[in-house]
Amino acid sequence: MRLIPRHLVVHRWCPAADPASLEPIGPSRDGILTHLARPETVAAFRKIADAARREGIELQVIWSYRDPELQRRQFEEARQKHGRRHGIRWLAPPGFSEHQTGWALDIGDASDAEADDNPLFERTPAFRWLKEHAAGFGFELSFPPGNWQGVAYEPWHWRFSGTESARRAFHPAGRCAWSVWARSWLEALRQII
Numbered sequence: 001m002r003l004i005p006r007h008l009v010v011h012r013w014c015p016a017a018d019p020a021s022l023e024p025i026g027p028s029r030d031g032i033l034t035h036l037a038r039p040e041t042v043a044a045f046r047k048i049a050d051a052a053r054r055e056g057i058e059l060q061v062i063w064s065y066r067d068p069e070l071q072r073r074q075f076e077e078a079r080q081k082h083g084r085r086h087g088i089r090w091l092a093p094p095g096f097s098e099h100q101t102g103w104a105l106d107i108g109d110a111s112d113a114e115a116d117d118n119p120l121f122e123r124t125p126a127f128r129w130l131k132e133h134a135a136g137f138g139f140e141l142s143f144p145p146g147n148w149q150g151v152a153y154e155p156w157h158w159r160f161s162g163t164e165s166a167r168r169a170f171h172p173a174g175r176c177a178w179s180v181w182a183r184s185w186l187e188a189l190r191q192i193i
């Protein structure tokens, strides 16, 4: 059960990666861009992609690191397209996106481009495989159906939390949790005022 108002969407504050520390993780589907991620995300993705490939599934990186400035532009576009209340369910405000951490990935199925970055991804063998095996490689689904944060269900969006610092960022504890969630709630409220 969700105990906060329906229109309030709480994106967790996340630490931004140092762009200089990022490494290539794979080309975009159209081959125009090379996506970047933290080295540990790249290594973990290589392992999970190899394991999936052995079972005939080709994982495709749709998006990984996104810098806060691009996030700001895309957030504005989403708000214009879907309206203030709904845009934020799909895209985090700048500073609050897991994509700025270098640990988050949007994953697609190489055999099904139509399902990229949309709920159709649920129909793909890649999604079924990830659901079963991702945890073993340190990946978790960030926004499951009905999540308390109010973020739209994103079956394609996975985060790597297999290191201590990533785990702390995504599952803040103790005093750190206080400041992370205070910032996150303040931003959520600011967005609806």
Ligand SMILES: [Zn+2]
Binding pocket: 099, 104, 105, 106, 156, 157, 158
């Ligand atoms: Zn994403």
